[in-house]
């Protein structure tokens with residue numbers, strides 16, 4: 001890490017309120033490996049916060065293959081991506097790890113006292129004794145609508161992939177939904193009873209969703225409950241969002257809000273600016289503690305690399321286990337930590353909240 005970075009973040013720490021959240025460990029990424037990292041830290045009595053750019057846990061398992069079967073999780077002959085994420089959340093629940101969803105870690109800098117200061121794009125800051133980068137293939141972020149200047153509307157009139165629970169904010173509004181996959185179709189259908197008017201915009205009159213959902217969409221369009229507009233957004237102003245239609249006409253759609261559902265893709269993003277060594281977009285680690293070249297900064301799961309690395313969940317679980325042990329010498333410098341079994345240790349039973 002560069003001295004200038006340290007100074008910049010140090011200066012910001014002094015001038016901004018509130019104070020950073022102090023924690024023994026900060027996990028970047030709530031994919032399967034980040035979740036199991038929290039569990040392993042919990043067994044060692046290391047408290048942690050977990051940050052993910054997505055609004056939910058599960059990483060690739062939920063975003064890329066939520067309903068597909070997965071067969072190579074030890075002791076679980078068959079589950080799904082989503083099922084695995086749910087089991088991991090249930091397993092880690094006793095440790096009451098604190099999750100921060102919808103926040104991307106933007107900056108990471110070593111402080112003079114050896115701790116690490118991190119900040120999210122929303123300004124939440126953490127002062128961590130150890131950091132576990134479980135960032136997979138990068139932060140999953142929504143693809144943006146490619147119209148110049150439209151990012152100025154984000155958070156006030158432009159929303160990407162909103163949660164179903166947050167759709168109430170569009171009550172009584174004229175909403176333009178942009179996208180052609182199941183998320184766009186389902187969002188348009190969910191908004192129809194809430195909003196004043198819903199227009200579904202896509203570059204062509206072909207949508208991807210299951211047959212029943214598509215049939216409902218076509219019926220709502222035929223009923224006039226949802227308006228369909230085919231074209232590519234090209235500009236916006238107070239009058240509305242301008243589309244260029246397939247026959248090269250301009251179509252202006254008035255809106256109170258625009259909802260972008262153009263898909264979600266991973267971006268390595270800010271990790272490249274943290275001063276860590278990267279080899280083909282991956283972070284080299286040792287195979288004793290899965291620590292990077294920076295003391296107290298561990299990298300586990302798909303983001304790391306070492307001789308023989310395999311991007312498999314089971315390998316990430318092993319890495320997380322040894323990384324948690326690697327952190328003990330930093331979090332408990334004066335203690336020697338004995339290995340305990342969850343089957344027999346009364347202390348671990350206490351931590352897990354189980355009675356024997």
Ligand SMILES: Cc1cc2nc3c(=O)[nH]c(=O)nc-3n(C[C@H](O)[C@H](O)[C@H](O)COP(=O)(O)OP(=O)(O)OC[C@H]3O[C@@H](n4cnc5c(N)ncnc54)[C@H](O)[C@@H]3O)c2cc1C
Nearest residue numbers: 029031033052053059060105135136138139140301302313
């Ligand atoms: C289609 C498909 C099928 C697969 N099937 C299998 C299988 O059968 N068996 C198997 O073992 N593996 C399988 N895999 C691979 C497996 O999904 C990955 O190895 C696993 O998800 C890696 O977990 P992870 O926690 O390291 O990363 P991820 O699951 O990628 O999670 C990383 C998380 O970090 C977050 N993040 C990244 N950067 C930041 C940041 N700066 N700030 C905040 N959050 C951030 C991301 O949003 C993401 O949620 C499959 C992968 C795919 C794509």
